[in-house]
Amino acid sequence: MAGVRLEFAQFGHFEYFNIYRNSVSTAIENLGEPIGISLTMYYEDLTVEPNQDYYYRAGVIRGSVENFSEEFHVKTLIEFDPPYDLVVEFKNDETNRLELNWKLDGFVDEQRYYCSETPINTENLPVPKAVLAGDARAYVDTDIEAGRTYYVRIGSVKNGIEKISAEKLVTSEKLLVFLPLTTNAVDYGSLGLTWSKQGSITHSSEGAYFNDDVASWIKQTTH
Structure with missing residues (x-):
């Protein structure tokens, strides 16, 4: 509950104070x-509303005389x-992406999505990666690279004041698959794989890797 507490001093005898507000x-x-x-x-005024201007005076009563304080804002x-x-959450089925959801109580003007590869300092915020509507509670970021660590926060903004969520850390994992193959031997059974090509594939007698990223080898081994 919003409230304003007024404190004042009066020297000499008094009966009571009138409190005025405009x-x-x-x-x-x-x-x-x-x-x-x-x-x-x-005096405690518990009938005020957030984000409002109020002007107060106290009137001290002694007998039939009332004297007024200065106005205070x-x-x-x-x-x-x-x-x-x-x-x-990081997802990489067909598209690398971060899927976000969160909760927010009350109404705000807008929300801001922060995503960085270093911890996010709330005292020195980076430029938001996206500005979202005030009623958003989910977002999908498809501008994500595999093999990176991301720090994420959401900010809520109202009347120029921003409040920041706790920070979340997520790693976009690389998928590394080893397929042992044999030569000069009879293999029994089968391994069913469904392939979906995304980007470029470079292959040689030793294996294959994707999108010019040699860290994503699918390597052939023989025995």
Whole structure:
């Protein structure tokens, strides 16, 4: 619950304080009715809304006389939570990609997707890789390379204020397959494989690798 606590000092005898609140700066003669009274030198206003301007005065009562404090201005904070329960998974069936989903309570103006190969410093954020709608709760990033480590965060933005999720780390794995083959021998049985070519394949008498990446060898061994 949003709230404003007012504290003030009064020297000498008093009976009580009237508390006045307006949404704009207001002269004493236009204050209107007080929002409450206080018998002590503090007051808690629990009827405020987030991201609003409030202008307060206290009027001290002694007998039939009321004297007013100076006006003081309060800006209440914006209330919303950062994204949470972020899940990031690497998938490589046909397309290398990161699949993300998360939770977010409340309404925000936009969300920002951060993805880096180094840990993400929340005090010095990189440029977001994508800007998402405020109601998004999932995203797929297809600009991903195999064999890399990625650090991921989601930011939620409202009225220029951004709150950042916890960081998730995910590794995009390479698939390395060894197929032992025999020569001058009779093999029994079969191994059923379905191949889907993505990109280029380079092959030789020793094996094959993909997309000019020699780390992705499918190597032939003989025995």
